Amino acid sequence: MSTSIYDFEMPLNNGQTKSLADYKDKVILIVNTASKCGFTPQYTGLQSVYDEYKDKGLVVLGFPCDQFGHQEPGDDGEIEQFCSLNFNVDFPLFKKSEVNGKNASPLYNFLKDQAPGLLGSKSIKWNFTKFLIARDGTVVGRYAPNTKPEDMAKDIEKQL
Known part of the structure; x- marks a missing residue:
């Protein structure tokens, strides 16, 4: 059983594996994303928050998921292309994964427990x-889908 967010290694959308330990001492915003959702325009806010705070230690990690209304039907390459072309996303995107159920990503099981x-x-x-994950790896907040990334700025700044 993992005891820290830094225990996880996750597949990026390009097939490479990324250790979350690489983000030690960073503030991390983890979000499950979808390309055909009413909240998809939040990619703009996620990129904006990333651009504003990345030099101060924030990283945004996107985890595409197709478990809600089949709103992420594409493969990892299509998802990356969609995000890049439509929202200029340059924060890390991970392999499409599940966040609930028996096939849920161990990372998401950990986050939901925390x-x-x-x-x-x-x-x-x-x-x-x-x-929202603090620099020490502690999960400090969970935010509903309708919470816009820019509305989290105060909480992000507190952790930076």
């Missing part, structure tokens, strides 16, 4: 659920 949702619910309810 920061349950409303009324203690563990499951992710929809695309663009966000987790």
Whole structure:
């Protein structure tokens, strides 16, 4: 059982494996994304927050997921192309993965344990659920899909 976010190695959308330990001493914003969701325009906010704070130690990590209304139907290459062309995304995108159920990513099981949702619910309810991780690897917040990334700026700044 993992005891730290830094214990995880996750596949990037290009097939390479990335150790989350590479992000030690960074503030991390993890979000499950989808290209055909009503919240998809949040890619603009995610990129904006990343651009504004990356030099101060923020990294945004996108985890495409197709578990909610089949709103991420593409393969990893199509997802990257969509994000790049439509939103100029240059923060790391990981391999499409599941966030709930028996095939859920171990990282997401860890995040849900560390920061349950409303009324203690563990499951992710929809695309663009966000987790804010402090520089020491502590999960300090879970944000609903309708919380815009730019509305998290104060919480991000506190961690920087």
